[in-house]
Amino acid sequence: MTAAESSRSRLILGSAAVFAMAWAVARAYVQSITIDEADTYNSFVFRQLYLWWAANNHIVNSTLMYGFTEWLGTSQFTVRLPALLGAALYIAAVYRLCRLLGASIIMTGLSHGIADVLVSFGIDLGRVTSLGDLQSGMEEAERLLAADARGWAPSPFKVTDGPALG
Numbered sequence: 001m002t003a004a005e006s007s008r009s010r011l012i013l014g015s016a017a018v019f020a021m022a023w024a025v026a027r028a029y030v031q032s033i034t035i036d037e038a039d040t041y042n043s044f045v046f047r048q049l050y051l052w053w054a055a056n057n058h059i060v061n062s063t064l065m066y067g068f069t070e071w072l073g074t075s076q077f078t079v080r081l082p083a084l085l086g087a088a089l090y091i092a093a094v095y096r097l098c099r100l101l102g103a104s105i106i107m108t109g110l111s112h113g114i115a116d117v118l119v120s121f122g123i124d125l126g127r128v129t130s131l132g133d134l135q136s137g138m139e140e141a142e143r144l145l146a147a148d149a150r151g152w153a154p155s156p157f158k159v160t161d162g163p164a165l166g
Contacts, residue, residue: 012105012128017095024087028080041079045069061086104144105129108137
């Protein structure tokens with residue numbers, strides 16, 4: 001992978017990560033409280049039993065929820081801040097893993113309007129496979145994996161001789 005391709009790949013993956021996080025924040029702000037969130041708040045956080053060991057109590061989530069609601073006040077957004085923190089960690093881990101594996105990018109469901117916005121931001125979609133729906137994206141990924149397994153396509157992994165195990 002050349003430096004330009006690596007830079008483009010980082011930009012595309014980074015843009016996808018930023019979009020995913022923005023979507024999660026917007027959804028957390030707009031969506032009504034669910035029964036599970038309300039039950040966690042009423043059963044464990046409001047009664048200050050956030051460290052209580054129970055089957056339905058996720059202690060880290062409840063403890064963070066208690067801290068955020070004490071610090072920022074109670075709202076549907078502050079109740080969801082622990083989940084958003086988890087989403088941010090998950091998105092960062094997926095981004096890093098994709099970078100380490102030298103992943104190929106297959107985008108699905110990308111409308112012409114969104115593609116135009118990405119191009120206007122200077123993102124080169126020339127090396128990105130773009131397909132209309134998730135089913136065709138999965139089929140393309142399976143085709144690429146099968147071709148790689150048969151040796152028809154170069155693998156992004158470098159095989160080196162290392163010390164023998166065992």
